[in-house]
Amino acid sequence: MDFNGFKQIVIEKCAALGIEEYELYYQSGASTSVSAFQHEINQFTGTTEGGVCFRCIAGGKMGYASTEALTAQQAELIVEKAADNASVLEAEEQVFLCQGGQEYVPLEERAYEMPTTEELVSTVLATQEKLYAADSAVIDGCQTQGVAESSEIAIYNSKGLDLHSKTNLSGLVVVAVVSDGQEMANDFQIKLGKLDAIDADKLTAEAVKCAKGKLGGEVAPTGQYPVVFSPEAMSDLLDTYAGIFSSRAAQKGLSKLAGKEGEMIASSIVTLVDDPFHPQAPMPRNFDAEGSPAYKKNLIENGVFQTLLYNLKTAAVDGRKTTGNAYKSDYASAVGISPFTMYLAAGDMTEEQLLIKAGNGVYINSLGGLHAGANTVSGDFSLQSAGFMIEDGRKTRAVKSFTVAGNFYEVLKNITAVASNLELPGMARFGSPSVLVEGLSIAGK
Amino acid sequence: MISREICRKVLQKAVSTGGDYAEIFAENTIKYNVAMIANKVESISDAVIAGAAVRVYKGMRSVMASTVDTSESGLLRCAAQAAEALGQGTAGIDIVLKERTFGDIHPVRIVPSSVANREKVAILKEGYFAAKEYSEAITQVTGNLMDVDHNILIANTEGLYTQDRQIRTRIAISAVAEINGETQTGSCAPGRRMGLEMFDSVDPKAVGIHAAKQAVTMAGAGYCPAGVMPVAIDNGFGGVIFHEACGHSLEASSVAYGRSQFVGKLGQKIANEKVTAIDDGTIPNAWGSINIDDEGTPAQKNVLIENGVLKSYMVDKFNGRRMGMASTGNARRESYAYTPTSRMTNTYIAPGTDKNEDIIASIEYGLYAKEMGGGSVNPVTGEFNFAVNEGYMVRNGKICEPVRGASLVGKGSEIIQNIDMVGSVLEMGQGMCGSSSGSVPTNVGQPMIRVSSITVGGR
Numbered sequence: 001m002d003f004n005g006f007k008q009i010v011i012e013k014c015a016a017l018g019i020e021e022y023e024l025y026y027q028s029g030a031s032t033s034v035s036a037f038q039h040e041i042n043q044f045t046g047t048t049e050g051g052v053c054f055r056c057i058a059g060g061k062m063g064y065a066s067t068e069a070l071t072a073q074q075a076e077l078i079v080e081k082a083a084d085n086a087s088v089l090e091a092e093e094q095v096f097l098c099q100g101g102q103e104y105v106p107l108e109e110r111a112y113e114m115p116t117t118e119e120l121v122s123t124v125l126a127t128q129e130k131l132y133a134a135d136s137a138v139i140d141g142c143q144t145q146g147v148a149e150s151s152e153i154a155i156y157n158s159k160g161l162d163l164h165s166k167t168n169l170s171g172l173v174v175v176a177v178v179s180d181g182q183e184m185a186n187d188f189q190i191k192l193g194k195l196d197a198i199d200a201d202k203l204t205a206e207a208v209k210c211a212k213g214k215l216g217g218e219v220a221p222t223g224q225y226p227v228v229f230s231p232e233a234m235s236d237l238l239d240t241y242a243g244i245f246s247s248r249a250a251q252k253g254l255s256k257l258a259g260k261e262g263e264m265i266a267s268s269i270v271t272l273v274d275d276p277f278h279p280q281a282p283m284p285r286n287f288d289a290e291g292s293p294a295y296k297k298n299l300i301e302n303g304v305f306q307t308l309l310y311n312l313k314t315a316a317v318d319g320r321k322t323t324g325n326a327y328k329s330d331y332a333s334a335v336g337i338s339p340f341t342m343y344l345a346a347g348d349m350t351e352e353q354l355l356i357k358a359g360n361g362v363y364i365n366s367l368g369g370l371h372a373g374a375n376t377v378s379g380d381f382s383l384q385s386a387g388f389m390i391e392d393g394r395k396t397r398a399v400k401s402f403t404v405a406g407n408f409y410e411v412l413k414n415i416t417a418v419a420s421n422l423e424l425p426g427m428a429r430f431g432s433p434s435v436l437v438e439g440l441s442i443a444g445k
Numbered sequence: 446m447i448s449r450e451i452c453r454k455v456l457q458k459a460v461s462t463g464g465d466y467a468e469i470f471a472e473n474t475i476k477y478n479v480a481m482i483a484n485k486v487e488s489i490s491d492a493v494i495a496g497a498a499v500r501v502y503k504g505m506r507s508v509m510a511s512t513v514d515t516s517e518s519g520l521l522r523c524a525a526q527a528a529e530a531l532g533q534g535t536a537g538i539d540i541v542l543k544e545r546t547f548g549d550i551h552p553v554r555i556v557p558s559s560v561a562n563r564e565k566v567a568i569l570k571e572g573y574f575a576a577k578e579y580s581e582a583i584t585q586v587t588g589n590l591m592d593v594d595h596n597i598l599i600a601n602t603e604g605l606y607t608q609d610r611q612i613r614t615r616i617a618i619s620a621v622a623e624i625n626g627e628t629q630t631g632s633c634a635p636g637r638r639m640g641l642e643m644f645d646s647v648d649p650k651a652v653g654i655h656a657a658k659q660a661v662t663m664a665g666a667g668y669c670p671a672g673v674m675p676v677a678i679d680n681g682f683g684g685v686i687f688h689e690a691c692g693h694s695l696e697a698s699s700v701a702y703g704r705s706q707f708v709g710k711l712g713q714k715i716a717n718e719k720v721t722a723i724d725d726g727t728i729p730n731a732w733g734s735i736n737i738d739d740e741g742t743p744a745q746k747n748v749l750i751e752n753g754v755l756k757s758y759m760v761d762k763f764n765g766r767r768m769g770m771a772s773t774g775n776a777r778r779e780s781y782a783y784t785p786t787s788r789m790t791n792t793y794i795a796p797g798t799d800k801n802e803d804i805i806a807s808i809e810y811g812l813y814a815k816e817m818g819g820g821s822v823n824p825v826t827g828e829f830n831f832a833v834n835e836g837y838m839v840r841n842g843k844i845c846e847p848v849r850g851a852s853l854v855g856k857g858s859e860i861i862q863n864i865d866m867v868g869s870v871l872e873m874g875q876g877m878c879g880s881s882s883g884s885v886p887t888n889v890g891q892p893m894i895r896v897s898s899i900t901v902g903g904r
Contacts, residue, residue, distance in 0.1 A: 037702060038504070045529045047511040047782050049496070066492035068513050069473075076495065081491055088562040090485035117530060139826070140702040177704060177825060186825040187706065214826075219900070221673050251620065252482055253585045256628070332476075332492035369830035372819035373852040373902070377621055378628045382669075382852040382902040384821075384830030401828055403854055403902025405671065441904030444672030 001070050003028075003052065007156060009075035010054060010173035014158075019083060022056035023097050023157035025289070027331035033119040035145040035173075036128045041121055051331045054078045057097065061089035066332035096312040098291035100160025105277065106288050115170050115195045119148040123172065127200045135210040137215075139184070141177035146170070146195065146437050151283060155291045163291050167283040170349060172198050176207035178215060183185060185214035190426050192282050203215040210365075214386060216356055217398035220243055226361035227404060227440045228354055228390065231423035233364045234432035238272075241379070241408045242430070245299055247314040257308060265305040266412035269347060272300040273327070274309065276340035280428040289335055290326035297323060299342070300412075303430045309337050343431030347418030351434045354419045356393035358436050363388040363395050364404055377394075379408040382443075400442035406437075414438045446471050446608070447497070452600035453498060456540050458524035458758050460602060463502035463534020464508075468601040470739060471497035471515060473720075474491075474559045474593065481573050481588040486566055498781040499524045500763075501531050507680035507763050509784045528729065542606040547737050551730045553612045555640040556594035559763075565590050568641070568649050569616065575653030576620045580653075580661050584628070585621040586653075586822035590614075592641075609736050613886060614643045618653045629666070629849060630817050631659025634833070636875040636886065639730045649754035659816060659835050662847050666856035669836055669851035669903030675805050675811035675854065676896045677839065682817045682874025684889035686896070687722055687794050688855035689820040689829040695757075696747055696775070697764035697787040698881060699824035706827035707856050710755050711890040718753040719797055726774055726790035733791040733877040734886040740776040740785060744867055747773050749792075761787040779883020784881045793890030797867025804866045804895045812851065812901055813837045813844050819876065826855030828869045852902040860899060 001024045014022050024093065028050030035043045051068040056079070063086025065078040115123070128144040148170040155163045171192040178185055187210035191198045229237065243249055248249070250258035266272075276294035277284055286294050290312055298306050310318070311326035316336065327338035368384035375381065387402040417436040425433030452469055459467035473495040481485050497520060499707045510527040512519050557565070573588040595611040613637030613887060618637035622629055633655040637643040678686055691707075701706035715724075726744030735744045741763050748756050760768060761776035764787055778785035805813060812837065820831025833851040837844045873890035 042506055044506075044508040044782050045511075046509070046530065047498075047528055048513065049511075049782055050513050051492070051494075053492075062488075064490050065487065066490070067495070069493055070513075085489040085491055085562060088486055088566055089478075089489065091483070091487040092485065123707075139703070143702070157862065184706075184825050186823065224672075259450040297583070303819055329768060332490060334480075334488040334490055356874075368823070369819070369821045369832065369852065372821065372832040373830060375630060377630050380850045381623065382832070382850050382904070384828070384852070384854045384902070386828075401854055401856060403671070403830070403900065405668075405902055406904040407851075441671055443900055444901040445673060445900070 003154065006052060006070045006075050010070055013076050013079040017079060017083065019056045019058060021097055021158050022054065023155065025053040025331060026154040027051060027152040029145065029149060031149040032120060032122050033118060033145060033147045034264045035143055036124045037143055038140055045414040047422050053076065053331050054082050056082050056086065057095055058083045058086040059162050061086040062095040064334055069312050093313050096316065097157045098161050098312065099157050100162065101298060102293055104293045107284060108287050112150045112168060112194045114150060114168050115272045119195055127172060127174060127204060130200055130204045131174060134204050135212065137178040137180060137212055138208060139177055139179045139191055139208050143175040147173065161291045163287050165285045169282050170195050172200060172203060174203050176211040178208065178211040180215045183215060187209045192428065194345065195402065213398055214400060217386065217400040220362055220389065220402040220442050221291055222443050223445065224439060225442050226358045227437050228358050228361065228363045229423060229435050229437065230365035231432050231434055232425045233367050234344065234435050235425055235430040236367050236370055237433060238344065239430040240374045241376060242339055242342055245309050245312045245339065247291035247308040247318060249336050250308050251314060251317055256379065257305060260305050261307060263305055264303045266300050266303045267415045268303040269418050270300055270303050270412060270415055271298060271345040272342065273298055273345055274339040277343040280424045281341045282428055288324045288326040289328040290335060292322045292324040292326060294340060309339060311335055311337050316435040341424065341429055343422065343424060346417065346420045346422040346433045349417055351419045354417050354434055354436050355390055355395060357417050358390050359391045359393055362399065362442055363390050381406060383409060402442055405441040411437050414439035446473060446598045449544065449606050450605060450735040451520065453522045453540050453542050456600060457601050457625045458521055459499050459501045459527055459803055460538050460619065462528040462531050464503050464528065464531055465580045466502040466602055468500045468599065468635050468740065470781055472596060473596045476593050477558065478589055479858060481569060484558045484577065487899050489562065491854060494780055496719040497523065497782045498525060501527045502529055503768055511782050522621055529827060536741060538602050540602050542600055542603055543604050547605045547607065547743050549736055549738065550727060551638045551734055553640040554642040556612060557614055558594040559643050560641055567772045568644055572616055572618050572649030572653040575650035576618050576657040578656055578771065579657030580622065582622040582624050582661050582664060583657050584623045587619045589617045594819050595710065595769050601741065605741045607737065607741055608693045609639065611735065612640055612758045613638050614641060616652055618656040620657040620660040622664040623662040623877055627664050629663035629716055634875060636732045637730050638732055638734045663849045664846035666849040668900060669812065669848035671901060671903040673898055674898050675808050676814055676899050676901065677808060678814045678817065679892050679897065680870055680872040680892050682889060683814065684793050684874060684891040685817050685820050685831050687891060688789065688792055688889045689822040689853065690827065690860050691722065692789050692792050693826040694827055695759055697758055697760040697768060700758050701764040701767040704825045707755060713755055714753045715755045715858065716725060717751040717864050719867045720750055720753055720861055720864050721795040722750040723748050724759055724789055724797055728791050731791045731873065731888050732886050735790060737772045738776040739778045740772065742772045742774040742776065744790065755854060759787045759789060761785060777882060777885045779885055783883040788880060788885055789878060789887045791873060791888035791890065793871060794867060794894060796869045796871045796892045797866050799866040801868050801893045804868060805844060805892055807837060807866065807895065808839040809841060815880045821858065829857055830854045850903060854900050854902055860896060863897045863899065864894050865897045866895035868894065
């Protein structure tokens with residue numbers, strides 16, 4: 001059955017069980033992915049997914065149950081399960097459903113037609129030819145992939161909320177593999193947008209350039225150096241540590257930012273923004289996972305900490321309003337907290353000026369093992385890195401297989417220069433310009 | 446779940462445009478997770494995952510379509526979508542499905558999805574409060590009890606029609622300790638391919654104490670120094686070094702496409718002769734075990750490296766075509782919505798003959814990595830990393846003070862030459878391994894080993 005039919009059964013079941021406060025969160029999506037290997041399409045995937053998460057307040061607690069099977073039996077079962085799950089919860093924080101009838105920032109219309117399978121196939125094959133043609137070092141192993149995805153979210157609750165959003169996304173992925181006869185290196189690039197608006201020449205050239213840059217790299221020398229993080233590397237670091245801006249983490253003693261609003265927590269040249277409507281945000285929405293209005297805000301302004309990110313429950317704990325940052329990692333997960341599109345605001349130096357300011361140090365454009373080598377509670381990190389040495393203010397030889405170690409809270413304070421080259425790489429959920437950070441430890445040879 | 450007759454019709458549809466092989470994978474899964482923080486039960490998530498995917502091969506091409514609509518008409522639509530994407534051609538296969546059973550070598554006594562919330566909460570609380578009460582330095586504890594009841598059906602044009610039920614249970618406790626303003630974490634997360642009887646052999650209290658003790662030890666530790674040094678890596682989750690440095694590069698998903706440091710190296714010596722490494726999906730009730738893989742091939746014990754010589758890759762049916770090799774029973778997918786590919790199951794370095802005390806005694810200045818965290822690798826270059834969750838300095842053959850914040854990095858093909866001592870006591874650790882076919886449960890394992898030289902990322 002469809003979501004509306006399923007919803008009706010749930011509404012009736014809630015009435016029968018005397019459940020007055022409840023919400024249905026429906027997510028569905030369809031995606032197509034086509035990839036090419038050795039000049040031929042070798043893989044095609046088409047998926048359709050969809051599921052419903054039901055939650056209700058019973059005895060002052062929020063119980064959840066979810067299903068992908070939209071049947072009458074499941075509609076009744078998830079109501080019973082959610083009520084039963086609520087009955088064993090103990091957390092004392094008051095729980096809320098979002099009030100209907102609020103005002104939302106109107107979304108700019110920028111939906112575009114999804115590419116057809118034929119368009120995906122021809123673009124992917126053409127891009128692969130560009131990859132082989134880009135450089136004689138390119139070898140078999142290269143892959144190009146085209147993706148198209150549409151996603152729909154609906155939230156309906158007993159407090160008059162009835163929201164709906166549909167977004168489309170398409171993009172091109174390029175994996176370049178190069179060899180110098182001695183060793184291999186590779187690079188992955190992704191660009192989102194309307195397929196015919198993506199500059200495939202630029203994307204393949206960038207992938208090949210980055211892959212070739214990794215050939216012949218040596219291990220960096222051990223020591224303390226000024227480090228310049230590329231936009232990609234710094235975006236990855238922001239992604240990894242975004243959780244410290246969660247009010248839940250602060251309230252549970254898992255973030256050191258608890259109670260620091262109004263204090264200098266970063267260098268005065270640091271401004272950190274969360275913008276749900278950033279032009280590059282791939283799937284913009286004007287409401288969060290609870291249905292609260294989303295809005296743009298500064299988390300850090302000129303080094304001063306402005307606000308944690310809140311949902312309805314954590315906002316009530318701190319006696320303030322939600323920042324509209326309720327988040328679900330998938331339709332079935334409990335409501336948590338996340339930024340929409342978080343980025344470090346651009347400064348006014350060029351990257352070249354940043355390198356001159358660094359003098360002698362290390363330029364890092366790739367970080368690895370972020371899920372393992374970064375402790376989000378202490379802020380400590382020790383991460384696999386690759387990049388270039390900086391000598392006399394210029395990028396020189398390639399270096400790899402070394403680590404950069406430090407503490408994220410210290411990094412915020414030790415940013416001594418911010419470049420103007422703001423980028424939102426990959427899925428564009430995090431972004432940064434190049435930044436110069438003093439006093440990090442490099443472990444190599 | 447889906448009858449043989451419907452499967453036959455759907456497969457027939459799938460190969461109607463000239464596919465030479467087709468497969469249906471359907472699942473019905475219950476995923477449960479109860480979470481505690483700040484001494485309270487905070488949330489329960491409880492989800493049903495139900496859907497199916499149809500895959501069709503034609504030579505080196507693979508097409509997959511998936512759907513949540515598992516009715517006959519939904520499945521036929523899904524098959525038609527796959528057939529259409531494959532292109533033009535005519536059907537050439539007659540399909541006769543025979544039901545096959547492969548037995549269950551991972552018996553389950555207590556099915557978690559049938560147990561009331563309160564019983565599960567009681568188990569979790571045992572572990573949770575053991576951590577919380579371990580020391581006054583413990584400032585926060587989080588705990589999760591998770592179980593999965595994964596029912597799969599696989600039918601293919603080779604005539605296979607089979608089903609399997611995979612039940613897994615896991616407890617995870619993380620503790621935060623603060624000593625003199627220094628905050629550190631510790632964790633422990635054992636899991637088994639069994640039901641709640643897992644807790645007859647795994648004491649939840651011991652799990653909590655393990656996590657808390659590690660947090661307290663690390664909160665009192667100084668930073669690990671940086672540099673190149675010998676490292677002794679203990680058993681259990683220490684096996685993540687092989688998983689990252691070598692395992693991923695032996696998966697057909699890398700090898701078949703030339704994107705691996707070990708392409709064309711079968712029969713060659715790629716590791717130190719002390720190293721024998723095995724991927725074994727048949728270990729009864731082990732976290733990474735399966736009866737059949739997600740293409741319906743029975744699980745196997747595969748010797749990957751024997752005394753340093755590369756013996757086998759880990760192969761799935763589709764990538765096996767490109768390699769001219771048969772499946773080794775390693776095809777895995779997180780769910781029907783992912784295209785399966787070759788993945789690890791329970792992967793470990795086999796026991797050797799060295800004694801742990803001799804390994805430590807052999808190190809003049811180095812690191813003893815007692816507990817490892819996760820890691821990652823680029824299979825093309827073999828450059829890998831993983832985190833040391835609990836480490837100690839070794840001086841003059843003695844284990845000395847604890848150190849924190851270390852990670853180990855290197856190049857797989859070089860580091861496995863440097864594994865020059867292998868202890869005799871094998872243990873496994875549990876992890877969720879993420880790759881193109883999603884997140885799947887895998888065991889890593891080894892006895893204590895010595896890596897004669899590796900870069901230690903500290904400060």
